[in-house]
Amino acid sequence: MTDENKNEPHEKAVDDEMAREMEGVPEHLRDDGPGEEDNSLEDALANLKGDLDKAMQDVLYARAETQNVRRRLEKDVQDARNYGATSFARDILSVADNLSRALDHVPEDLRESDKAKNFIAGIEATMRELEKVFAQNGITRIAAQGMPLDPNQHQAMMEVPTDEAEPGTIVQEMQAGYMIRDRLLRPAMVGVAKKPD
Template identity: 60%
Template sequence: MSDETTPETTPGTQGAESPEEAAKNPLADLEVDLERLRTDLLYAQAETQNVRRRLEKEKADAIAYAATGFARDMLSVADNLSRALAAIPAEVAADERLKPLVTGIEMTARELDNVFQRNGITKIAAMGEALDPNRHQAIMEMESADAAPGTVVHEMQVGYMIKDRLLRPAMVGVAKAPAGHSVDLEA
């Protein structure tokens, strides 16, 4: 028996690796692991930043639109005040005994409009505008020789926005061409 061992039979070596190559592999493995960990760290930092941005946006939205439910409920108050003012005949409004009552209703409606404005609640323009399905809800079509088809010619209920979001669509009547008239679609 010989005391010499060949590299193939030396314990702890694999195949034809020399002792130097065997010593380099743990370092190479550590470098690969280090690079993988760096990549994982970068992905984790990016994900953390995305989560932080998303939470900041959600917080800002929650603050900006917190009053949405309350504002929707207040729209019926605004509608009722508008109907009350529209229902007052001119002779009643001119009556000196009822003038303070009419003035009080008008002032209440104005103050409600001011409160809406301060809180970013605005009326949606409808009359004479082209139908915008994102802001208007068409309830009916009305024949009209004066307005282009698709134009709002009647507003049944005022619509509102809260900042840049729809609070309630305007309920409108839209013009259509009178019967017997052809519409030039290429114009």
């Protein structure tokens, strides 16, 4: 038996053992020769770095989106607090208009009458209470009389020829306007001065 034949069983045993060890190892990580292991590891590392970068980018996008959603929700909640009563406030303005008209049309002699004095005082107290409730809810009356016309707050209903006011100045208020915080609730309906013909 030659030396070469003596080594053959040993080499075959080593090859079998290495084959068993490589079972279950992914193909791209197997050592197929010198230098290839380094390339495979570098490729695997590059792939892992790419996956990590992508995952970090996804996390950053998700975090930014979460912050945006949170800000939108906070704004919606704040708007609901500030302006949730807008529809109700518009409806209640007609009550304020009617009380104001009632007080404006009470004749002076009736104000002095003992029979009507308490009744009128009751209407005035109701009007003051309504104005107090408006103030508590951020509802304020828009200044109109003597002010320059502001199309964001006033609605011109007619022009009044006069020399007593600058053209474009409000000389008559037909209906009071109101703001709810910084938003227009209802424009004031007004008459605006113009130069006489």
